[in-house]
Amino acid sequence: MLTTSDPPAPVPPGAVTGAAVIETTALTKRYPGGVTALDSLTVEVAPGITGLIGANGAGKSTLIKILLGLLPPTKGRARVLGLDGQRDAEQIRTLVGYMPEHDCLPPDVSATEFVTHMARMAGLPAVAAKERAAESLRHVGLHEERYRAVGTYSTGMKQRVKLAQALAGDPRLLLLDEPTNGLDPAGRTAMLELIARIGAEFGLSVVVASHLLGEIEQICDHLVAVESGRLLRAGSLTSLTQVSQLLLVEVADGPAGRTADLAGELGRRGLEPRPDGRGLLVPIVDEATCDVIRDAVADLGIALGRMEQRRHRVEELFRPADLEVTDGR
Amino acid sequence: MTANDMSSIELRGVSQWYGNVVAVNDVTMTIGPGVTGLLGPNGAGKSTLLHLMAGFLAPSRGELTVGGAPAWRRPDVYSMLGLVTEGESAYPFLTGAEFVRAAARLHRLPDPAAATRRAIGLVDMVGPMNRRISTYSKGMRQRIRVAAALVHDPEVLLLDEPFNGMDPRQRLQMMDLLRRLGHSGRTIVFSSHILEEVAEVAGTIQVMVAGRLAASGDFRAIRRLMTSRPHVFVVRSGDDRRLASALIGRPAVRGVELTADGLQVQAADYGAFSLDIAGLARAEGIRLRELLPADESLESVFAYLVAS
Amino acid sequence: MAADATGVIHDLGYQPYTGPRFGRAAVVRTLTGYSLRSAFGLGRGARAKIVPVGVFVLMCLPAVINAFLVARGGTRAFPYDTYSYLVRVVGMTIFLAAQAPELVSRDLRHRVLPLYFARPLRPADYPLAKLVALITAGLIVLDVPLLLLYVSTIVGVHGPGAVWHETVLLLPGLAYGLLWSVVLATIALALASFSGRRAIAAGAVAGFFFLTWVLSEVLGTVATGPGHAVTSSTAAHVAGLVSPFTLLDGVRLALGGTQPGQVPDPGAGWGSGYALLLVVLVAASVAALVTRYRKVGAA
Numbered sequence: 001m002l003t004t005s006d007p008p009a010p011v012p013p014g015a016v017t018g019a020a021v022i023e024t025t026a027l028t029k030r031y032p033g034g035v036t037a038l039d040s041l042t043v044e045v046a047p048g049i050t051g052l053i054g055a056n057g058a059g060k061s062t063l064i065k066i067l068l069g070l071l072p073p074t075k076g077r078a079r080v081l082g083l084d085g086q087r088d089a090e091q092i093r094t095l096v097g098y099m100p101e102h103d104c105l106p107p108d109v110s111a112t113e114f115v116t117h118m119a120r121m122a123g124l125p126a127v128a129a130k131e132r133a134a135e136s137l138r139h140v141g142l143h144e145e146r147y148r149a150v151g152t153y154s155t156g157m158k159q160r161v162k163l164a165q166a167l168a169g170d171p172r173l174l175l176l177d178e179p180t181n182g183l184d185p186a187g188r189t190a191m192l193e194l195i196a197r198i199g200a201e202f203g204l205s206v207v208v209a210s211h212l213l214g215e216i217e218q219i220c221d222h223l224v225a226v227e228s229g230r231l232l233r234a235g236s237l238t239s240l241t242q243v244s245q246l247l248l249v250e251v252a253d254g255p256a257g258r259t260a261d262l263a264g265e266l267g268r269r270g271l272e273p274r275p276d277g278r279g280l281l282v283p284i285v286d287e288a289t290c291d292v293i294r295d296a297v298a299d300l301g302i303a304l305g306r307m308e309q310r311r312h313r314v315e316e317l318f319r320p321a322d323l324e325v326t327d328g329r
Numbered sequence: 330m331t332a333n334d335m336s337s338i339e340l341r342g343v344s345q346w347y348g349n350v351v352a353v354n355d356v357t358m359t360i361g362p363g364v365t366g367l368l369g370p371n372g373a374g375k376s377t378l379l380h381l382m383a384g385f386l387a388p389s390r391g392e393l394t395v396g397g398a399p400a401w402r403r404p405d406v407y408s409m410l411g412l413v414t415e416g417e418s419a420y421p422f423l424t425g426a427e428f429v430r431a432a433a434r435l436h437r438l439p440d441p442a443a444a445t446r447r448a449i450g451l452v453d454m455v456g457p458m459n460r461r462i463s464t465y466s467k468g469m470r471q472r473i474r475v476a477a478a479l480v481h482d483p484e485v486l487l488l489d490e491p492f493n494g495m496d497p498r499q500r501l502q503m504m505d506l507l508r509r510l511g512h513s514g515r516t517i518v519f520s521s522h523i524l525e526e527v528a529e530v531a532g533t534i535q536v537m538v539a540g541r542l543a544a545s546g547d548f549r550a551i552r553r554l555m556t557s558r559p560h561v562f563v564v565r566s567g568d569d570r571r572l573a574s575a576l577i578g579r580p581a582v583r584g585v586e587l588t589a590d591g592l593q594v595q596a597a598d599y600g601a602f603s604l605d606i607a608g609l610a611r612a613e614g615i616r617l618r619e620l621l622p623a624d625e626s627l628e629s630v631f632a633y634l635v636a637s
Numbered sequence: 638m639a640a641d642a643t644g645v646i647h648d649l650g651y652q653p654y655t656g657p658r659f660g661r662a663a664v665v666r667t668l669t670g671y672s673l674r675s676a677f678g679l680g681r682g683a684r685a686k687i688v689p690v691g692v693f694v695l696m697c698l699p700a701v702i703n704a705f706l707v708a709r710g711g712t713r714a715f716p717y718d719t720y721s722y723l724v725r726v727v728g729m730t731i732f733l734a735a736q737a738p739e740l741v742s743r744d745l746r747h748r749v750l751p752l753y754f755a756r757p758l759r760p761a762d763y764p765l766a767k768l769v770a771l772i773t774a775g776l777i778v779l780d781v782p783l784l785l786l787y788v789s790t791i792v793g794v795h796g797p798g799a800v801w802h803e804t805v806l807l808l809p810g811l812a813y814g815l816l817w818s819v820v821l822a823t824i825a826l827a828l829a830s831f832s833g834r835r836a837i838a839a840g841a842v843a844g845f846f847f848l849t850w851v852l853s854e855v856l857g858t859v860a861t862g863p864g865h866a867v868t869s870s871t872a873a874h875v876a877g878l879v880s881p882f883t884l885l886d887g888v889r890l891a892l893g894g895t896q897p898g899q900v901p902d903p904g905a906g907w908g909s910g911y912a913l914l915l916v917v918l919v920a921a922s923v924a925a926l927v928t929r930y931r932k933v934g935a936a
């Protein structure tokens with residue numbers, strides 16, 4: 001443990017090499033019986049927190065098994081942390097921490113015992129395993145409950161134990177499969193914050209497989225979207241959530257008629273608002289558009305509830321942008 | 330929407346206990362046509378409530394009616410009610426089409442084949458419908474179960490965590506489906522932990538905490554009712570610091586914080602602040618770029634309800 | 638004159654691990670050691686120890702009885718190779734039926750295997766480590782009582798010649814105990830690995846050993862005729878094929894073990910047949926185990 005006068009700044013992940021943590025080249029897997037789980041998937045996963053979305057059950061578990069060297073691909077190649085997926089599989093497995101989606105904890109051991117055992121199975125000597133297990137459990141936020149049998153834990157605590165066993169071996173890359181599965185909203189928030197912290201401060205890269213676009217948008221830097229075994233899109237979150245040239249303006253409370261008044265006034269001032277759910281979408285003409293809106297609102301004495309530049313959303317990969325469609329809520 | 334609506338669900342003083350465990354505690358609510366989201370932490374009583382609505386249990390106390398009559402011990406309530414439970418119970422050896430048709434025949438529909446086709450079309454499972462359920466992914470199984478619950482065109486549809494296991498495209502389709510069904514006048518109640526989806530689909534929400542009904546209605550309206558909590562806004566302007574200085578002078582503003590991402594304003598009086606802000610910015614000659622309510626999302630409202 | 642106040646904030650952030658890392662061999666050894674401890678219920682609470690410790694005590698009873706008899710001036714009451722056939726059959730059946738599921742069914746039921754397979758060991762390493770652990774556990778249960786028998790005997794004999802005599806008899810007995818453990822543990826583990834439910838796995842193991850043993854007893858009785866005079870009839874030898882216990886005993890007899898055994902002396906011909914069948918059983922069980930876990934690993 002270092003002694004400093006200030007906690008050190010967090011280590012940016014991938015600072016050393018900046019190279020891709022996962023690279024697949026035309027990766028294909030066909031099962032007997034005709035199921036094609038992966039179809040010529042070529043993708044590079046950059047360091048940082050990457051979301052993996054869209055892959056259905058077969059594709060996702062197939063991809064994870066191939067990355068861990070447990071399954072040979074039908075065609076193509078995978079490289080993890082610069083190592084060949086088939087040839088260096090064992091070494092890859094020392095460097096990767098995996099958190100499965102399903103329940104995988106025996107109920108009759110304590111978290112401490114289990115994580116220590118798993119750390120030893122990752123190649124750590126006995127004493128180091130005990131220490132790292134204790135540290136991992138602390139990082140995920142399990143305290144005195146770690147000495148109780150895992151069977152007595154809530155879903156949230158179990159998910160944390162699963163995460164702790166993946167961390168205990170000091171991986172360079174974490175593979176988290178649906179880490180918020182089964183958690184209630186508070187549990188999801190806590191888990192997402194934990195993952196964000198791990199990605200930002202622990203100096204390792206994280207791949208989060210999830211179906212929930214909202215949480216991907218919340219914590220991930222990059223995104224890989226797969227569909228039917230093929231790559232749908234890969235890129236940074238910022239490139240997928242860019243601002244559109246539309247301002248959403250909502251009137252706060254009051255009769256709906258005020259929205260129409262505002263629409264009329266904006267029209268008189270040269271803008272072209274159109275209705276959108278409970279507000280108006282105003283195309284941005286130039287820098288001064290927001291001033292026009294501000295002035296119109298002030299002149300009419302309207303309560304302004306929202307003025308927001310609409311961003312694109314990850315959801316648009318799966319559904320065309322409905323910036324024009326009324327919500328009809 | 331009156332209490333006698335054929336598709337509305339009404340609870341009056343409903344409690345449900347198992348021994349010493351009070352799963353539902355004195356709940357009074359009316360659920361009408363449209364989509365209602367049922368929310369709450371784990372163990373809050375949502376599943377029990379859905380089971381009560383589905384007529385699986387009689388309330389330990391209170392009255393629960395569906396379409397005007399109690400749901401308990403009334404087999405014909407199932408002609409107007411469809412239920413999709415949590416978990417993955419579907420017979421693996423049947424094909425999807427067989428499973429839905431079996432449901433159609435159990436409902437004694439006059440044309441089971443047509444109803445089956447229609448229901449399977451609604452959930453977009455026409456392609457795999459003749460494959461065995463054991464070959465389906467989790468999301469596909471979920472969709473086929475929704476089809477079976479819809480095959481008799483029920484007026485009331487109850488769903489427990491319906492999006493579980495679905496990939497993003499399937500989720501969006503299911504959300505669209507529920508919205509359409511809600512618009513057509515059906516009463517849809519679904520429970521979920523995924524608040525961003527509930528916010529998009531549900532018109533009203535019912536929030537359960539530890540067996541009690543903590544809040545009902547539109548979540549924005551619920552937020553406005555929390556007057557003891559100042560509303561938090563994020564304001565981005567041409568001159569944040571000057572705007573902050575002007576804002577702190579206003580009685581409606583409890584606090585202002587300068588962050589890298591703009592101003593965080595705590596408004597003790599939501600109405601007064603929102604009336605004030607545009608005029609104030611103009612008077613100061615400050616360009617107002619964005620104004621965003623920061624804690625009006627369903628996530629925030631829910632967190633506040635659970636915390637209090 | 639106040640001293641300057643100072644303070645320090647320790648870095649409790651995440652520290653990477655910079656120590657030595659063991660490779661596959663050490664990891665497999667660790668798993669074997671861990672499984673061996675599980676086989677005796679160590680580290681798992683008192684209830685898990687009841688059966689293994691109880692069986693161990695049962696297996697030691699003949700040695701304890703021997704100690705009494707020797708103390709009263711008698712000679713060794715049990716041979717080193719057969720020890721007590723009945724106690725061994727009952728003891729090993731119960732031990733393996735209880736502990737083989739403990740080693741493999743638990744991890745299957747709770748789906749822990751993906752965590753193992755995401756670590757630096759190969760899918761086949763897992764069942765083989767478990768197998769070595771169970772064989773070792775069986776060896777302890779079978780051979781430690783032999784050692785007790787030996788010790789309790791040599792305190793009663795005089796002279797290095799007598800001690801050497803006992804030692805020479807002990808050693809093949811220990812080897813035979815190892816053979817028992819190898820055969821029985823392999824079959825038990827293979828059977829247990831097909832179910833994640835402990836009760837079913839235990840039932841399968843106990844059922845297989847017990848039923849085949851009863852069958853061999855019944856057929857043996859029938860084959861030796863109404864007078865129960867043991868003849869070297871083919872029928873009696875065939876009866877011995879039915880149970881691993883009688884196969885083991887047949888091999889022992891063929892190699893010159895103490896008579897009488899559970900089957901009539903098989904001689905070289907039948908003896909080789911028994912040995913071959915044992916090899917086939919062990920090989921098939923190992924193959925089943927490896928295939929089972931390869932399937933689970935890729936599933």
